[in-house]
Amino acid sequence: METAYIEVRNLTKTYSAKNGNVEALKSVSLSVLKNDIFGVIGLSGAGKSTLVRCLNLLERPDSGEVFIGGQNLLTLGREQLRLRRQKIGMIFQHFNLLEQQNVLANVCFPMEIRGVPVRQRKEKAMELLKKVGLEDKAGAYPSQLSGGQKQRVAIARVLANEPDILLCDEATSALDPETTKTILDLLKSIHDTMGITMVIITHEMRVIQEICTKVAVLDQGTVQECGSVTKIFNHPKSKAAKRLLLIRDTEEMADVG
Amino acid sequence: MLNLGIDVLFKGTNFLRLLGGLWIAVRISLISVMISIIAGLVMGMLMTSPNVVLKIFFRTYLEIVRIMPQMVLLFIVYFGTTRVFGWDLSAEYAAVIVFSFWGAAEMGDLVRGALISIPGIQYESAQALGMTRPQMYLYVILPQTVRRLIPLSINLITRMIKTTSLVMMIGIVEVLKVAQQIIEANRRTSPNAAFGVFAVVFLLYFLICWPVSRLAGYLEKRWS
Numbered sequence: 001m002e003t004a005y006i007e008v009r010n011l012t013k014t015y016s017a018k019n020g021n022v023e024a025l026k027s028v029s030l031s032v033l034k035n036d037i038f039g040v041i042g043l044s045g046a047g048k049s050t051l052v053r054c055l056n057l058l059e060r061p062d063s064g065e066v067f068i069g070g071q072n073l074l075t076l077g078r079e080q081l082r083l084r085r086q087k088i089g090m091i092f093q094h095f096n097l098l099e100q101q102n103v104l105a106n107v108c109f110p111m112e113i114r115g116v117p118v119r120q121r122k123e124k125a126m127e128l129l130k131k132v133g134l135e136d137k138a139g140a141y142p143s144q145l146s147g148g149q150k151q152r153v154a155i156a157r158v159l160a161n162e163p164d165i166l167l168c169d170e171a172t173s174a175l176d177p178e179t180t181k182t183i184l185d186l187l188k189s190i191h192d193t194m195g196i197t198m199v200i201i202t203h204e205m206r207v208i209q210e211i212c213t214k215v216a217v218l219d220q221g222t223v224q225e226c227g228s229v230t231k232i233f234n235h236p237k238s239k240a241a242k243r244l245l246l247i248r249d250t251e252e253m254a255d256v257g
Numbered sequence: 258m259l260n261l262g263i264d265v266l267f268k269g270t271n272f273l274r275l276l277g278g279l280w281i282a283v284r285i286s287l288i289s290v291m292i293s294i295i296a297g298l299v300m301g302m303l304m305t306s307p308n309v310v311l312k313i314f315f316r317t318y319l320e321i322v323r324i325m326p327q328m329v330l331l332f333i334v335y336f337g338t339t340r341v342f343g344w345d346l347s348a349e350y351a352a353v354i355v356f357s358f359w360g361a362a363e364m365g366d367l368v369r370g371a372l373i374s375i376p377g378i379q380y381e382s383a384q385a386l387g388m389t390r391p392q393m394y395l396y397v398i399l400p401q402t403v404r405r406l407i408p409l410s411i412n413l414i415t416r417m418i419k420t421t422s423l424v425m426m427i428g429i430v431e432v433l434k435v436a437q438q439i440i441e442a443n444r445r446t447s448p449n450a451a452f453g454v455f456a457v458v459f460l461l462y463f464l465i466c467w468p469v470s471r472l473a474g475y476l477e478k479r480w481s
């Protein structure tokens with residue numbers, strides 16, 4: 001059997017809020033193979049963001065283990081964790097660019113942090129901007145870009161650290177369907193050419209359908225079902241998966257009608 | 258023709274005295290503003306702490322500052338300290354203490370507001386990029402905080418400069434005071450002097466506050 005590249009075991013996380021505790025994750029286990037495009041789908045509040053933030057320890061789980069490339073992240077010291085994080089790229093629904101800096105500077109930024117010399121980082125940034133189709137926008141400021149273009153900049157920026165893993169938390173949720181499609185195509189081509197293992201978090205079945213090879217269905221902090229996308233789409237077993245498929249079908253009908 | 262009495266300003270050293278008074282006012286403002294900004298930055302950071310004791314302390318402090326008129330504070334510090342502790346505090350020091358006490362509280366509240374308005378996701382994406390803590394504050398959090406802070410603090414600074422004229426109440430020879438002295442001295446020869454002299458005082462304040470508030474407006478527009 002192939003060994004997992006990302007593996008979480010029995011993750012639990014409880015938030016204490018004013019009106020009682022929220023069990024965001026209840027003993028979640030998953031394994032993602034190298035080069036997978038692994039989807040995690042669930043309705044809002046299912047625990048998806050909590051799960052993905054445990055993968056680079058932005059959130060510390062209450063219990064459980066997180067292995068990346070065989071390394072137990074929870075045993076790393078602060079500095080080792082920081083260096084490991086540089087190789088785990090993450091993109092968000094809101095692009096979090098530096099608004100006062102132009103596109104080129106935004107892409108150079110992670111390399112500047114790593115101490116890459118100016119000429120080298122500019123060269124690399126231009127190369128990355130070309131890859132995401134924005135080489136003509138190098139001098140523009142984020143406020144002059146569309147949502148899709150901003151997400152492309154965020155993708156170029158994250159690639160500047162040469163990650164081996166890319167985590168996407170609702171990366172296309174702020175975008176319209178056509179733009180979503182082009183961003184997903186871009187992610188797919190990055191996966192194919194650079195061999196990056198991806199975890200795609202979404203609440204939309206079409207996103208999973210578009211690029212994922214495997215999918216886990218998350219509901220109320222537990223994995224309801226996990227396996228190949230075709231299997232779960234054709235023979236959903238869990239209530240949660242059936243419900244998500246129903247939502248997709250209703251939306252498709254609405255689009256047609 | 259109506260004599261507005263502007264001419265009394267140019268008698269002897271009157272105009273120089275007025276400018277001298279203005280300089281004292283500006284000096285009080287500048288020193289207080291500087292102390293307020295530094296103290297406010299530290300306090301603003303402490304105000305975001307979850308510590309309950311700190312929270313209650315700063316909440317009370319801010320309430321006191323907002324409820325008490327600055328004039329009352331001035332009287333308490335200037336006359337009160339002499340009474341109670343027997344200190345011979347100069348009026349200028351008393352003014353600096355009161356304005357700094359006030360400014361630091363207001364500035365602290367602005368800093369607190371700016372800090373908590375930075376969404377958590379900003380910290381997270383900085384950490385996800387593998388930044389060290391100092392890098393995160395220096396490159397991501399601080400620039401955004403300062404950007405929100407500058408127009409607000411300029412507004413506070415303008416208010417502080419304007420309020421300095423209150424100092425007249427405890428007898429600092431400061432703009433309004435000088436103005437009043439000039440008016441009194443010329444009451445007989447130039448009965449309308451009050452109008453002209455106060456017009457000039459108004460103009461002087463305007464000349465100081467206007468560029469500051471224009472700058473505030475400009476920065477606000479540029480950074481919003």
Ligand SMILES: Nc1ncnc2c1ncn2[C@@H]1O[C@H](COP(=O)(O)OP(=O)(O)O)[C@@H](O)[C@H]1O
Nearest residue numbers: 015017022024043044045046047048049050051
């Ligand atoms: N920082 C937090 N404090 C308190 N509750 C939280 C926090 N983050 C998430 N939650 C709660 O945990 C649950 C899962 O949240 P999340 O992982 O963001 O779900 P999803 O990303 O699937 O929408 C939700 O009920 C949410 O309200």
Ligand SMILES: [Mg+2]
Nearest residue numbers: 048049050170
């Ligand atoms: Mg979420």
